Structures are given as structure tokens and as C-alpha cells.
Amino acid sequence: MTDLQITLFGAGGVFIVAVFSYNKWQEYKAKKSVERAFSNDHDDVLMREGEAPGASSSMPAEPVLRQEPRFDPAPANAAKTEPSFGAAPARPAPAVFADEVGQGDTAYGLETAPSPSQAPTAASELATSLVDPLIDCLLPLSLEAPVRGEKILPVLQTLRLVGNKPVHFIGLHVNGDWEPITHGGVYTKMQGGVQLASRTTALNELEYSELVTRLRVVADEIGAEPEVPDMMEVMAEARNLHRFVAGHDAQLGVNLHTNGAPWAIATLLIALEKQGFDVRPDGRFVMPDGQGGHLFSLSTNVTLAEETTPRLTLLLDVPCVAPARDGFGAMVACARSLVGRLDATIVDDYNQALSDPALAEIAGQVQEFYQEMEAADIPAGSTRALRLFS
DSSP: OOHHHHHHHHHHHHHHHHHHHHHHHHHHHHHHHHHHHTOBOOOOSSSOTTOOOOOOOOOOSSSOOOOOOOOOOOOTTOOOOOOOSSSOOSSOOOOOOOTTOOSSTHHHHOOSOOOTTSOHHHHHHHHHHHSOTTTEEEEEEEEEEEEEHHHHHHHHTTOSEETTEEEEEEEEETTSOEEEOOTTOEEEEEEEEEESBOSSOBOOHHHHHHHHHHHHHHHHHHTEEEOOBOHHHHHHHHHHHHHHHHHTOOEEEEEEEESSSOEEHHHHHHHHHHHTOEEOTTSOEEEEOSSSSEEEEEEOSSOTTOSEESEEEEEEEGGGSOGGGOHHHHHHHHHHHHHHHHTEEEEOTTSOBOOHHHHHHHHHHHHHHHHHHHHTTOOTTSHHHHHHHO
């Protein structure tokens, strides 16, 4: 090896070390910049200090509900809290939500301002259902000047999701009401919100960092200054909420097993349609609730290519059905009706017959489950529950 080669190797090594050191320095500066940006206080609106749900246990084969971790119930004398700028309240009071209100596109799907005949409280409740202090990280935006809805909607539509977490915006109308941003509306303040958890995951650091970056771009385009909550506080809230969601992600199933030969799928279709089931394009059978949703679903437990099946499973998504609709009772009643129609037996996952006392015990556990969700200010079947468990 010549002196020139040795010199070149040495110079290359020094260059690599210099590049590595420079990258580390840039990484350090970026980290400090993010920490400074996330320096605002942001109280945990979900849990009191030191109280967190425990880990959930595995579900037994028999369709019974467990005693699950819960959030503390809200104080009886708590007053309704409307969206506000600054940190979220430590314990927001329960708000009234319309179960018909959807999520996702609702904030942007309204093309005209609400008519004068609409009650102001309805707009406020709709706004709170979209940017909810209990399940969203609040993102206040101070406007340099009043803005019109039609001017900012195209910009807001660029920030709809972070990961699989929906992002919504509401505005303080010049009439003094918080409402979803609409065409024709004029707003003096804005509030954004990103959902802290979904059925599958909690909001994580990467998603939150992406949110902050994109939010600043949106704010610059509409002439606003965002207030960004502290990342560590938000992550703690997100994990707490996801523990609650995971602990209450209950799906109850009852099975019907044929007492004779397997059922022909073609025959089943006729029987299930007579029973009131709707057949969805994806092949699922669902029992309508009369209001555009469904109470429970049914599976044949075989692929579309199969011609027969010996077993049917009725499944109730417990947190998504309001107690008043008695989804479990309706599902059991349907199963009993199919028993006579199809000559079947109601069984558990191990083909053991489920007696009436066993089903009654499960029904009692379902009621306890509903009480836990009510105590956490996330009633089953409510807009909050549907957002979290969708």
C-alpha cells in the first residue's frame, strides 16, 4: 500500500466521522426544537393523577364479560364544558351527543351555514362531538383576523388524518357559538382536535410530530397561530385512553350448531332474510336497528365458495350498541327463533349447550359493562363510543 493510498484512507475516515458527528448535532438541535415547541401545559382530561386502568385479562371461550378497568366517574355536579382555548380541563363534564352525528366527513360535508331556525345548542353539541376534550387532544388556533369558512375549508381538508386518527376543526362563529367550519360562516377563533386513540392503537410520538408539522403549515396558510400541547402529556393521555378502549373492546358471540346435516347456504339465505337480516355486499349478514345502523351481525363461518355450513355465529359489538336497544337481548331472541327455524342448538365455542340461566347471567354482566362505560362518560352507542370503537 502506497503513502497516497494510506493518506486517502485516512482522509476518508476523517470525512465519515465528520459527517456522522454533524448528523448527530443536527438530530440534537431538532430534538431540542421539538421540545421547545411542545412546552405548553396540557392536563390529562381522562384520568386523575395516579389512577390508570390495569391490563385486561384474556377473554374466556364462553361469551361472558369481564370486570374491566374503568375511568373515574365524573362529579355529579359537573357543568357542561364547551370547547375553549388553552389547555383542556382536567375533567370535562359529560356532554349531550346525537347518536346520528357521524365522524370524519361531518366537519367538511356541510355546504351551507346552519339556518336561523336551528337551535344554537345543537351547533355547540355537534362541535363538541367533533372536537371532544375527553377523547381528543385539543389544538387551539388564534386567528390574526376573522376568516370565512369557504376560504379555509380547502386548507383544512389537507389535514384529515394522522395515521388512523381523525383530525377535526371547529370555529367560534361571530354569533358566539362553536360550530363545525361551514361555507358562509365567519369565525374569530378555531379549535382543532386529533383523536387520542382508536380501537387498534394510541396516538404515538411519530404521528404527533407529523401532526404538529402539518398543523403549522395549515396555520400559516390560514393566518393562525397554533398552541401545541406538550408531547409527553399528550402521549400519557393517549395511552390511558387506549387502555380503556382495549379493556372495553368486548364482542359477544353465541353460536348455533345444526342438530342434523349441515345447512345449505342457499337455504340459509332465505331463512335469514325472513328473520330480518340484511345481506351486505361483503357477504356479511347484519340485523338493522331501524335507524341506519345495526344491532348485531351473523357469520356462516365458511368462505363464499362453500355450499354448506354446520355452524352460525351471531356477534354483538357491545360498546357500539346503546343499552336502550338491548342488543344482547335481541341477539339471544333471534338465536332462539333460528333454533326452531333451522333445528339447531345454542352452544358456546366448545359446542357446549348454553342454558337459559347461563344466558341470563351474561345479560347481567352486559348491564354491568354498560354501567362502567357510563361511569367513564363514554356511554355505549354514544358518539364518543362510536368514534373510539369504529
